[in-house]
Amino acid sequence: MTAPAVSPEIHHRIDLPGVRELLAPRDPLWTPRELRDLTATVAADYATRLRDVVRFASPQRWWTRLALTDEVELWLLSWLPGQGTAPHDHGGAAGSFTVLLGELSESYRYPAGPIRHHTHDVGASIGFGQGRAHQVRNLGAVQAASVHAYSPPLVPTREYVSLRDVPDEIPSLPAQRVAL
Protein backbone atom coordinates (compact mmCIF):
# COMPACT_ATOMS: atom_id res chain seq x y z
CA MET A 1 0.00 0.00 0.00
CA THR A 2 1.42 3.37 -1.01
CA ALA A 3 0.93 6.35 1.29
CA PRO A 4 -0.55 9.50 -0.25
CA ALA A 5 2.09 11.94 -1.47
CA VAL A 6 0.49 14.84 0.37
CA SER A 7 -1.01 15.10 3.84
CA PRO A 8 -4.71 15.78 3.50
CA GLU A 9 -6.64 17.52 6.25
CA ILE A 10 -9.16 15.08 7.67
CA HIS A 11 -11.76 15.53 10.43
CA HIS A 12 -10.41 13.78 13.51
CA ARG A 13 -13.46 11.52 13.84
CA ILE A 14 -12.85 9.90 10.46
CA ASP A 15 -9.07 10.25 10.28
CA LEU A 16 -8.57 6.56 9.57
CA PRO A 17 -6.26 4.72 7.18
CA GLY A 18 -9.22 3.71 5.01
CA VAL A 19 -10.30 7.33 4.58
CA ARG A 20 -6.76 8.45 3.77
CA GLU A 21 -6.62 5.71 1.16
CA LEU A 22 -9.89 6.91 -0.38
CA LEU A 23 -8.51 10.44 -0.61
CA ALA A 24 -5.25 9.49 -2.31
CA PRO A 25 -4.17 12.07 -4.92
CA ARG A 26 -5.85 12.00 -8.34
CA ASP A 27 -4.46 13.39 -11.55
CA PRO A 28 -5.73 15.89 -12.27
CA LEU A 29 -9.17 15.98 -10.66
CA TRP A 30 -12.04 13.75 -9.60
CA THR A 31 -14.77 12.89 -12.09
CA PRO A 32 -18.46 13.10 -11.14
CA ARG A 33 -18.57 9.30 -10.98
CA GLU A 34 -15.51 9.16 -8.71
CA LEU A 35 -17.00 11.85 -6.48
CA ARG A 36 -20.27 9.93 -6.27
CA ASP A 37 -18.41 6.76 -5.34
CA LEU A 38 -16.46 8.68 -2.69
CA THR A 39 -19.50 10.14 -0.93
CA ALA A 40 -21.36 6.82 -1.20
CA THR A 41 -18.45 4.91 0.33
CA VAL A 42 -17.84 7.41 3.13
CA ALA A 43 -21.55 7.59 4.00
CA ALA A 44 -21.89 3.80 4.01
CA ASP A 45 -18.64 2.79 5.70
CA TYR A 46 -18.47 5.55 8.32
CA ALA A 47 -22.19 6.09 8.97
CA THR A 48 -21.99 5.52 12.72
CA ARG A 49 -19.13 7.99 13.18
CA LEU A 50 -20.83 10.57 10.96
CA ARG A 51 -24.08 10.27 12.92
CA ASP A 52 -22.04 11.06 16.05
CA VAL A 53 -20.48 14.09 14.37
CA VAL A 54 -23.60 15.61 12.81
CA ARG A 55 -25.42 18.47 14.56
CA PHE A 56 -28.56 20.36 13.66
CA ALA A 57 -28.92 24.12 13.90
CA SER A 58 -31.41 26.87 13.10
CA PRO A 59 -31.80 29.31 11.48
CA GLN A 60 -28.35 28.74 9.93
CA ARG A 61 -27.86 25.22 8.62
CA TRP A 62 -25.01 23.26 10.22
CA TRP A 63 -22.05 21.86 8.29
CA THR A 64 -18.49 20.73 8.85
CA ARG A 65 -15.67 19.95 6.48
CA LEU A 66 -14.64 16.32 6.65
CA ALA A 67 -11.57 16.52 4.44
CA LEU A 68 -9.56 18.74 2.13
CA THR A 69 -6.86 17.67 -0.29
CA ASP A 70 -5.32 19.36 -3.32
CA GLU A 71 -7.96 17.69 -5.51
CA VAL A 72 -11.15 17.29 -3.49
CA GLU A 73 -13.12 18.57 -0.51
CA LEU A 74 -15.58 16.53 1.53
CA TRP A 75 -18.36 17.97 3.70
CA LEU A 76 -21.04 16.79 6.11
CA LEU A 77 -24.22 18.91 5.98
CA SER A 78 -27.43 18.74 7.99
CA TRP A 79 -30.93 19.84 7.11
CA LEU A 80 -33.80 20.40 9.51
CA PRO A 81 -37.27 20.12 7.97
CA GLY A 82 -37.79 23.24 5.87
CA GLN A 83 -34.10 24.09 5.52
CA GLY A 84 -32.45 24.27 2.12
CA THR A 85 -30.14 26.12 -0.22
CA ALA A 86 -30.81 28.88 -2.68
CA PRO A 87 -30.58 27.88 -6.34
CA HIS A 88 -26.84 27.74 -7.10
CA ASP A 89 -24.09 26.35 -9.26
CA HIS A 90 -20.68 25.22 -8.07
CA GLY A 91 -18.56 27.68 -10.00
CA GLY A 92 -17.32 25.10 -12.47
CA ALA A 93 -16.50 22.38 -9.92
CA ALA A 94 -17.86 18.86 -10.26
CA GLY A 95 -19.76 17.54 -7.25
CA SER A 96 -21.68 14.76 -5.63
CA PHE A 97 -23.72 13.96 -2.58
CA THR A 98 -25.06 10.96 -0.71
CA VAL A 99 -28.00 11.10 1.70
CA LEU A 100 -26.92 9.88 5.14
CA LEU A 101 -30.17 10.52 7.05
CA GLY A 102 -33.71 11.39 5.99
CA GLU A 103 -34.41 12.46 2.42
CA LEU A 104 -33.53 15.48 0.30
CA SER A 105 -35.51 17.10 -2.48
CA GLU A 106 -33.52 18.49 -5.37
CA SER A 107 -34.56 20.81 -8.17
CA TYR A 108 -31.89 20.90 -10.86
CA ARG A 109 -31.18 22.07 -14.33
CA TYR A 110 -28.62 21.42 -17.02
CA PRO A 111 -27.78 24.38 -19.25
CA ALA A 112 -30.71 25.37 -21.45
CA GLY A 113 -32.61 22.35 -20.18
CA PRO A 114 -35.88 22.10 -18.24
CA ILE A 115 -36.03 22.36 -14.46
CA ARG A 116 -36.41 18.86 -13.03
CA HIS A 117 -37.19 17.61 -9.53
CA HIS A 118 -36.10 14.50 -7.70
CA THR A 119 -36.34 13.20 -4.15
CA HIS A 120 -33.23 11.40 -2.93
CA ASP A 121 -33.93 8.79 -0.27
CA VAL A 122 -31.46 7.76 2.42
CA GLY A 123 -28.49 6.03 0.79
CA ALA A 124 -29.07 7.65 -2.61
CA SER A 125 -26.06 9.18 -4.37
CA ILE A 126 -25.61 11.48 -7.33
CA GLY A 127 -22.57 12.91 -9.10
CA PHE A 128 -22.69 15.90 -11.41
CA GLY A 129 -20.45 17.92 -13.69
CA GLN A 130 -19.84 21.63 -13.86
CA GLY A 131 -22.80 22.40 -16.09
CA ARG A 132 -25.47 21.58 -13.53
CA ALA A 133 -27.20 24.01 -11.16
CA HIS A 134 -29.52 22.96 -8.36
CA GLN A 135 -31.48 23.76 -5.22
CA VAL A 136 -31.46 21.23 -2.39
CA ARG A 137 -34.10 21.24 0.37
CA ASN A 138 -35.41 19.07 3.14
CA LEU A 139 -39.12 19.04 2.35
CA GLY A 140 -39.71 16.04 4.60
CA ALA A 141 -40.82 15.85 8.22
CA VAL A 142 -37.62 14.43 9.71
CA GLN A 143 -34.02 15.61 10.01
CA ALA A 144 -31.73 14.94 7.06
CA ALA A 145 -27.95 14.82 6.64
CA SER A 146 -25.73 14.32 3.62
CA VAL A 147 -22.11 13.88 2.59
CA HIS A 148 -20.90 16.14 -0.26
CA ALA A 149 -17.73 16.21 -2.35
CA TYR A 150 -16.41 18.79 -4.83
CA SER A 151 -13.46 18.83 -7.20
CA PRO A 152 -11.57 21.05 -7.63
CA PRO A 153 -11.94 22.10 -3.97
CA LEU A 154 -12.56 25.56 -2.52
CA VAL A 155 -14.46 26.88 -5.54
CA PRO A 156 -17.24 29.24 -4.41
CA THR A 157 -20.86 28.64 -5.34
CA ARG A 158 -22.87 31.15 -7.34
CA GLU A 159 -26.48 31.76 -6.27
CA TYR A 160 -29.49 32.61 -8.40
CA VAL A 161 -32.96 33.91 -7.60
CA SER A 162 -34.37 31.11 -9.75
CA LEU A 163 -32.98 28.14 -11.65
CA ARG A 164 -34.54 29.81 -14.70
CA ASP A 165 -31.77 32.43 -14.41
CA VAL A 166 -28.92 29.93 -14.91
CA PRO A 167 -26.97 30.88 -18.08
CA ASP A 168 -26.47 28.40 -20.91
CA GLU A 169 -22.78 28.26 -20.08
CA ILE A 170 -21.73 28.39 -16.43
CA PRO A 171 -18.50 30.40 -16.08
CA SER A 172 -15.78 28.88 -13.90
CA LEU A 173 -14.89 30.69 -10.68
CA PRO A 174 -11.34 30.59 -9.26
CA ALA A 175 -10.69 28.46 -6.20
CA GLN A 176 -10.33 30.47 -3.02
CA ARG A 177 -7.12 29.30 -1.47
CA VAL A 178 -7.08 30.43 2.13
CA ALA A 179 -4.44 30.07 4.81
CA LEU A 180 -5.52 27.26 7.11
Ligand SMILES: [Fe+2]
Ligand atom coordinates in the same frame (compact mmCIF):
# COMPACT_ATOMS: atom_id res chain seq x y z
FE1 LIG B 1 -24.87 22.35 -4.42
